[in-house]
Amino acid sequence: KNEVEQSPQNLTAQEGEFITINCSYSVGISALHWLQQHPGGGIVSLFMLSSGKKKHGRLIATINIQEKHSSLHITASHPRDSAVYICAAGSNTGNQFYFGTGTSLTVIP
Amino acid sequence: NAGVTQTPKFRVLKTGQSMTLLCAQDMNHEYMYWYRQDPGMGLRLIHYSVGEGTTAKGEVPDGYNVSRLKKQNFLLGLESAAPSQTSVYFCASSYYPRRAYEQYFGPGTRLTVT
Secondary structure: OOOEEEEOOEEEEEOOOOEEEEEEEOOOEEEEEEEEEOOOOOEEEEEEEOOOEEEEOOEEEEEEOOOOEEEEEEOOOOHHHOEEEEEEEEEOOOOOEEEOOOEEEEEEO | OOOEEEEOOEEEEOOOOOEEEEEEEOOOOOEEEEEEEOOOOOOEEEEEEOOOOOOEEOOOOOOEEEEOOOOOEEEEEEOOOOHHHOEEEEEEEEOOOOOOOOOEEOOOEEEEEO
8 A cells, every 4th residue: 555646657748738737645644745857857945835836947836735636737838847746745644655666757849 | 074975886796795875974974874775665764873882773684784983984885785686775974854954965886687
């Protein structure tokens, strides 16, 4: 049983398209994290949110606590957005932290 | 600031050999973590530390040992490498517990055990 499920697993988009990646989780959370893993392997934290919505440039993350669901949106996608996007849930009990398996995004020029 | 650095970046070991991976952070973070990443699986926690001199087991600790003698360094040791330990290893750090605070990741170490 996976505490964090992401969809889709793979996504190919044309440059300029609006992209949505979904994340569902089954645990109570302190915060929901979105990470980006570049093709070279490095991982960076994009967002951490516990309610509502956050925006950074062309990236928007939303969360619905009641439905235990989060989405990552990319507006006006660009080839440099090609990466693996990882959703992770920080549990509100103990020090548990659950990673999704990632969504591999390829943006074609 | 260098952030989180890992040494080495790549390594090939023969079964039974030992090695130590070094993680260093210059952000004065209390919490440090070692993860492994395997194809088709999410990042899995091997060991973690909540401060200098303390370590604790994560999800997949077998075959690994760790030490945190200095706040800025977190070492991961493989005493007798096995092919099942072929993986990409990431170190991360955070100022507060990762469940509610941002983690900073190192660039990763790709380890192959033959």
